[in-house]
Amino acid sequence: MQRRGLLTLMASAPLWASGCAALADGRAAEASPATLRGTGDLGVVIQRARGAVTVVNTSDRSLLGEITGLGDLSHASVVFSRDGRYAYVFGRDGGLTQVDLLRERIVHRVMQAGNSIGGAVSADGTLVAAQNYVPGGVKVFDAKTLELLADLPATYGNGQRSRVVGLVDLPQRRFAYSLFDADAICIADCSDPTRPRVHTLEGIGRQPYDALVTPDGRHYIAGLFGEDGLAMVDLWEPQPKVRRILAGYGRGQQPLPVYKMPHLRGWAVAGRHAYLPAIGRHEVLVVDTTTWQEVGRIPVAGQPVFVMARPDGRQVWVNFAVPDYDRVQVIDTPSQRVVDTLRPGKAVLHMEFTPRGDTVWISCRDDHLVRVIDTATRQTLATLAVDAPSGIFFTARAQRMGF
Template structure:
């Protein structure tokens, strides 16, 4: 695309002033590594799950108040997306910041293509999606997500996820649309727009088989589904009007849909402004039930075997994690861990759950069978926990 090498302009690559993790000396694979985001200090810890230990800290990563990460195909590199528009490439084996660019003014997450060649970032300011070469972080494409009369406005982009076919799906919060884009090597972007996708889509996820993109709606009760196998079917509604006739509660924190709460034949979804999980049939997307929970759910994360869903909650009830049995649709256990439970991540086979507790500066690790605490790691205002197993998953 013309001028793409000048895309960064005044947002030129920042100097690599970051620290180097101190403990990355042993030869190792990457399969049990991961990151703990330390949101207050602009740093991440590199951790390993076999011995449940921290290996070191990397600093200088910018504003990580809403940070997320994806991983290269081999699990060696993490791409960390900062709220300040920073795109950071971290070498997990060397324990150092490999590259950093400031690609926008305010970004909200990203994704990596199925071939591992492209990293895409969803932006609030100036809006749209920017795509980079995963090796060099050189710009490849700028997709403005333009809407309105003659495309005069750029929309905030949310719910950016990879989809099969060297592509991405994402939601336009301001335009009430969902877009998919394929980026064939050497060809122009192939964009498909799904208009009237529902009011204010705020997040999205792709089902584990890569078939469906689901967008949560903030401006109305319900969700939007796009069948990626049959895009010609257009926008389809999921659980429309689930709060019909009832006054919603004030929303203190937006729920997230990236927990992949797909468990067997069921999908577990946080209800906005309600103390409930919504349960939908995975195949026909009709309602199967609801689960009353402790507060307004933020993450609903399925254990890899699908037997349980673990849930955390928005302020002021954010000191608790509840465990939901997916057969009985009932809460079977609750942990009280301290204020600011931010994120949950299971190890690939589900034997451990890692939970960040921001306000007590700890990451707590639990055995998911006995529900006993098996490790407790210090961290500076931890939020996201992201393990390299994500490298092999669609839409994660």
């Protein structure tokens, strides 16, 4: 019995050391709440002008700390480890930084390219992939150490390099991405990252500029900047091929100048419909996801940038390019009409819903604040001071394909 008791005490020692403090009379005190924190209600806000991120708590609607030294974040993107503890920050200068959200510090940082615009984490959480403009291609890293495992140059023509956009994770350690300059979509199988296999679909349409994968992982859809329409790949087919959808949605209308490229990863799939930003138009397209045919259009205040569904799909929130980027509109999906127009602040750059959609966090760059709004009442619940905020990313993304 004494030996069993000693073994039990030895096994519990790490938990005792990290979770309790011994008192003089032998009792144990619980650790301070500041020392124990789950990752499910954490997130980061990009400070685009300072090369820093602010760590936030979405339940308390509070700022926890700041992590600096992340380089050029003028166009930054973030993905998370599967347990939500680590954020991987992709900077415009090609820097990839692994950040510990609990300890609020940099763990690893590598300068992996000359110009990077985002990345993805593999389905099993072991790989981090970066999409690069310069040099054009994708690099794959070990998620724990940021050791380079694979380099996938996006070559075409006579050895030219294409800018890579629309990188998403797929099941079974695969990734899909688009080549802006080569008019192609690539599917990379990194089951063995030392021997990656890349399947390229060419002639998909002119200048794919961003893309998404549907929540079930079946359809990869790339928007086309060079022409009306989108390119879609059914990834469940034995031999995936490209299908054009929504071809000519702007046909017969006067083209408008595009003030800011829409971000398609924010496209909303709500119920059986997808809500998509129409390039250069003051409209949100409504698409039936069973037929991939357009079934409606919703007039909005300006050129949509992000079109994002509340997690329950009942609402879709839209922000806009200049000169309308002080506004946010709310679409009611059953009626498919705008039911509210908000003016949360100057230069609204991004929105992010809490995991169950009770609030939405909105970055207002020129007001240097993040506004937290109740999605039911549209009332402001908190206003948080953040220097030049842009992207907002919550750890719930770690459990969503394509985010």
